Amino acid sequence: MSLNEIVSELAPGNITTVAGAGYSTGVPAKEADAGWPVGVVRRPDGEIIVADYHGNRLWRIDKDGILHNFAGDGVPGTSGDGGPASEARFFLPHDLSQDRKGNLYLSDLGNQTYRRIDFETGIVTRVAGTGKVGRGGDGGLAVDSELDTNCGIAVDDDGNIFLSSEWANNVKRVDAKTGIIETFAGQDARHHPSEVGDSKPYFGPKLSLGGYHGDGGPASEAGFNHPEHLAFDSKGDLYICDNSNHRIRKIDMKTGIINTVLGNGQAASNGDGGPATEASTLMPDSICLDVHDNLYVGEKYGYRVRKVEAKTGIVTTLAGNGVPGYGEEGLHGSETHVNSCEVGIYADPDGTVFWGDCSGRLRRYDGETGIVTTVLGGTSIHDGEDATKGFLNGPGGMSLGPDGHVYIADVWGQRIRAIDPESGLIRTVAGNGARAHGGDNGPAPEAYLGNPYDVSVDVEGRVVIADTRHGHVRRVDSDGIIRNLAGSGEQWDKGDGGPAIGAHLIQVMAVSHSPDGSVYIGDSAAGRIRRVDAQTGIIDTIAGTGTPGYTGDGGPATAARVGGPFDICFDVDG
Structure with a gap:
């Protein structure tokens, strides 16, 4: 039936879909469509959880590769705390992290809150943020604190929660025992506009523009510019995507000292085969560490997924050639295109890497072969097909x-x-x-x-x-x-x-x-x-x-x- 025929037969007050297939579950994830897969983790039972930023839900990919709804119903909202996550509502779920017990933590960006999903019960609760945008709150309960553009989240082995705010240019810590929130790193600075340009050292007064300073000193006195995502290594040290300073920085949790581990501050993506501290990384937006403490980085505008070897400190590119594009299936990582790799990246012990690609797909780099394939989000845009089967x-x-x-x-x-x-x-x-x-x-x-x-x-x-x-x-x-x-x-x-x-x-x-x-x-x-x-x-x-x-x-x-x-x-x- 033609579109004209469909429209002419519509009864007043009825809704008929003329384009877009929508979301599907119970099907192979690689054949299903997704909005924008961002945060990704593998649970202790081997299943993969993916935050769908535009889908306002979390997906579950079982060990057979079948897609299931895990949390949220796709309608933006903030309801459901204290009940099953599958019946709750989320608004722009962003970053994901999990603790040693498999409890899942997420940045519910649109709601300006952070939430926790219990591994055993599936119950969702709020752990930080009131839902209102604001600053301050240090010394009080995290659930009573107003947050400003909550972004990254990571949980240490003791259950303490670390949160990054890209607009306040700081990292906060929520005590596992008391629930009290305190600024841990950075200063409560006004946002410095995110520009594709070299990072610029800033030595002005506190409570001023974010910028780059502080390496070699206390993290509490350091300056950040768009701190995005967070991760811990096996020693318990904290890594921070200092996005607009074009650096990955590490805080030694025993001394509190911060230093750069990747990036020289230049707005570029180069230096493969050399020391990571001498290389350039262009707006690093997502990080994770594997069990061997190898560091994996997704670049927003470098259009690459990169790796820093823990033993040598050498940086290499795993996937992406620096040119954005809708990467084809089955190509070697060095030959494929990577879109902006924002928010989500996860590495298995064997070097297999998953990342959320802004083309609406979760992609996978095979640690043995170097081949890149799609795990979630479909492999076709359905051009030349019935519009009701296409995905918008x-x-x-x-x-x-x-x-x-x-x-x-x-x-x-x-x-x-x-x-x-x-x-x-x-x-x-x-x-x-x-x-x-x-x-x-x-x-x-x-x-x-x-x-x-x-x-x-x-x-x-x-x-x-x-x-x-x-x-x-x-x-x-x-x-x-x-x-x-x-x-x-x-x-x-x-x-x-x-x-x-x-x-x-x-x-x-x-x-x-x-x-x-x-x-x-x-x-x-x-x-x-x-x-x-x-x-x-x-x-x-x-x-x-x-x-x-x-x-x-x-x-x-x-x-x-x-x-x-x-x-x-x-x-x-x-």
Whole structure:
């Protein structure tokens, strides 16, 4: 049945799925779709638990490779403490850790809490955070403490819980016996913007910008810039992903002294075959240590999974060639592509490594052969198949083309998809599945996109895309070539009165065409709606002041504050 036939037969008030297969359980995990696998651990019984950031749940992969729901029902929420985790709700579950007994701890990022799932009973409880964003709380109960962008979590052999806050630039400790929370490392500093640039030593006053300083001294006086994920080695020393300082740092838990073990602070990914402290690592985002204390690191923008040998301190790359992409199945690690490796990584004793890839897959590096395969998340995007069998990883904006095709922004799939109205088949219009920027002036399906939140198609069939993460608006012309329409790539708020391609945009969440063909852009971070003139290519603000808010009704639109425009549409009068 065609899409037109489906739509024409819809009864009023009924909901019918026309695209997207959704999630499945009881099937081989490698054939199932997932939102964004992030945290990953192997339980004492051999099963694998995976936190699905966008799926708002935790998956369980049994020893036969079959996928089961472990915790959460997929609906964002914070309910269920004191009851079975399978009946609880989570909101953007992030990092995972487990103690020696197999009890599972997780960062429930969207709820600003940390929670624990008992290995024996499956009961979930809150161990830190109130659900409100805030700072402070030292000296009080962790469950009464307000947290700010909770990120990593690790548990030592005594059951003490360590938590990292990427915005507060510190690591906190929750005492296993008393439940009291204290700042353990770093200073309660204002966030230093995450930039792809060399780390810069900072020696200013306390309670100021995060930065890099403190190696060789007490961890309590060190400076961090986006401390992400945490892990312990067999000696009980704590490792920290100091993300925007491009370093992995270690705290000697006997002396309290902190030092760098990987990275020289340069924003690059190189140095394989040499000492890890002389190599570069580009925004390391996930870490783990195996039973031999070998260190494994996932790089956010280095697009690699790397290993530091415990005995030699030498760093090598296990998977990834530095170019982001939707890695094919069965390739050697040195030949495959790795997308941003964020949050989750786990290593078995034999050197087999699992990591969450932002293409929506959990991938596996075989410790013996070096071959990379998919464990969870499917191996196909289902192009050319029935749209109801395809998987959409966070569908955002939609648009109807002049030929009747339905265009969908697949936000976390990093693609723009289209459904044929007659056949009901789905295809990719733009995006190769890797979250990055590039590919302008080439075939659109081979280009990179960064969380495209919206799409609009004009009367001539040209497809305009909100390249949200990178502050661009891009257009796919009738020849299938993708080109930049607006945005210089520098994410700022200026450029009115000049060419749109030279203007600065921050976070484009909405795009739309007016009847005259001009493109309207909703920049949610800037609090503006801007217009690119169809004839001249000049960009101007038509609503908003540059400060998000809600003011100005009854006055000029350019003098009003707009609170994060997420959608734009026109009525029949334009």
